[in-house]
Amino acid sequence: MNNYEFDQLRINAKRKVIAVRDEIAAVTRRTVEWATENPDLAMSVIGATIFFTNKAWKIGNAVADTRHQNSKIYDHSLGMYWELRHPLTTNERIAIERRRKSGESYGQILSDMRLLKR
Secondary structure, eight states: OOHHHHHHHHHHHHHHHHHHHHHHHHHHHHHHHHHHHOHHHHHHHHHHHHHHHHHHHHHHHHHHHHHHHHHEEEETTTTEEEEBSSOOOHHHHHHHHHHHHTTOOHHHHHHHTTOBOO
């Protein structure tokens, strides 16, 4: 890519940023005008928006926690997480707990079962 092409890309990117900024300003202006004309309806819409945003936030956090729990095992003796290749099956969990109760470390168990992510 030569300097001319790079300059053209930069100019086009600046134009797009300015266009998006102008569009956001216009939408904001129209929204404020509508809210001042319809204050009762605006309060209802704002309340519903906040409610559904909070619900979506909580669901997103729950999904992230589930993914975290399924992809890692916490080792209390070392105070660290072992990262897994895939979520554990029920049989793998049972085998790990059985070997853990017999005194083996999580690191040894997971490496023997080839479950550690490299």
